[in-house]
Amino acid sequence: MTDQMLRIGIAGVSGRVGRLLVDEVQAAGAVLAGGTVRDPAKAAGLPEGLALFTDMADLAAVSDVVIDFTHADTVIAHAQALAEQGTAWVLGTTGLSTEQQVAVLKAAKKIGVVHAANFSAGVTLVRRLAQMMGQALPADSYDAEIVEMHHRQKVDAPSGTALAIGEAVAKGRGVKLADVKESGRDGHTGPRGPGAIGFAALRGGQIVGEHEVLFTSADEQITLTHRAFDRRVFAAGAVRAAHWVRECPAGYYGMEEVLGLPPC
Ligand SMILES: NC(=O)C1=CN([C@@H]2O[C@H](COP(=O)(O)OP(=O)(O)OC[C@H]3O[C@@H](n4cnc5c(N)ncnc54)[C@H](OP(=O)(O)O)[C@@H]3O)[C@@H](O)[C@H]2O)C=CC1
Numbered sequence: 297m298t299d300q301m302l303r304i305g306i307a308g309v310s311g312r313v314g315r316l317l318v319d320e321v322q323a324a325g326a327v328l329a330g331g332t333v334r335d336p337a338k339a340a341g342l343p344e345g346l347a348l349f350t351d352m353a354d355l356a357a358v359s360d361v362v363i364d365f366t367h368a369d370t371v372i373a374h375a376q377a378l379a380e381q382g383t384a385w386v387l388g389t390t391g392l393s394t395e396q397q398v399a400v401l402k403a404a405k406k407i408g409v410v411h412a413a414n415f416s417a418g419v420t421l422v423r424r425l426a427q428m429m430g431q432a433l434p435a436d437s438y439d440a441e442i443v444e445m446h447h448r449q450k451v452d453a454p455s456g457t458a459l460a461i462g463e464a465v466a467k468g469r470g471v472k473l474a475d476v477k478e479s480g481r482d483g484h485t486g487p488r489g490p491g492a493i494g495f496a497a498l499r500g501g502q503i504v505g506e507h508e509v510l511f512t513s514a515d516e517q518i519t520l521t522h523r524a525f526d527r528r529v530f531a532a533g534a535v536r537a538a539h540w541v542r543e544c545p546a547g548y549y550g551m552e553e554v555l556g557l558p559p560c
């Protein structure tokens with residue numbers, strides 16, 4: 297299959313990322329197969345003639361890969377529709393419950409799935425570095441905290457990226473994030489738990505996405521910061537993942553594999 301022939305569908309094509317995907321798919325020389333919308337009235341500004349569907353099964357039937365930046369509530373139905381059709385899935389939606397994550401993994405037994413909370417190359421590298429920091433800096437002397445800030449419309453917190461960075465730190469420390477996560481501190485919280493990984497979420501204006509991971513000891517502090525200036529970085533990364541996954545067997549993949557990072 298050549299790049300020209302790859303048919304990419306866009307779930308949530310009327311959304312903030314969905315609209316940018318329209319340009320990025322076309323710029324990459326792929327065929328824009330169509331998109332899903334909940335409400336056709338929100339389709340204003342989308343290219344004339346773009347095939348619009350309200351049902352994922354219909355979009356899956358005309359696509360080789362579907363790129364999906366929508367809402368966690370769609371994930372179980374999308375997983376079923378894509379697996380039944382054999383259409384690969386690039387999934388960027390965040391805020392998934394355990395049940396929704398299980399549905400993604402089940403679909404990945406039948407189709408190629410690239411699932412990432414953040415499709416930028418920069419955050420993919422920050423996660424790798426955060427894992428190294430978790431491994432190298434002892435948890436009893438270096439306190440790990442993750443701060444994120446996003447636009448006022450964002451519906452989930454902490455962000456998927458913040459949680460993914462936290463997972464990377466926990467992996468480096470050889471612990472489960474769920475066992476050490478401290479999020480949303482307020483009131484008489486007591487002192488910081490030993491080895492805790494802390495999260496703070498800020499919301500305001502139209503900030504695209506900012507993440508900071510801090511390791512603070514009694515003697516020093518090391519900080520990694522990522523700032524997305526333009527959401528186009530996510531759309532471009534997702535289109536790159538779509539081209540990558542079309543050649544892959546069924547399986548669950550991440551952005552590390554798309555970028556060709558060595559496994560860790
Ligand atoms: N992995 C990554 O790199 C990134 C991930 N994201 C994540 O992507 C998702 C979308 O973000 P964003 O584009 O800003 O959000 P928007 O709200 O702008 O767009 C969401 C799209 O999904 C549709 N949608 C929402 N809820 C449902 C539903 N229950 N059923 C069907 N369709 C639905 C919306 O339709 P309608 O217009 O009708 O409401 C809209 O088209 C979020 O989870 C966000 O965190 C965002 C940026 C980068």
Ligand SMILES: O=C(O)C1=N[C@H](C(=O)O)C[C@H](O)C1
Pocket residue numbers: 390413414446450451454455456457458504505506
């Ligand atoms: O909702 C957003 O906007 C973003 N969501 C993702 C997340 O939850 O991490 C990625 C990015 O930061 C923008």
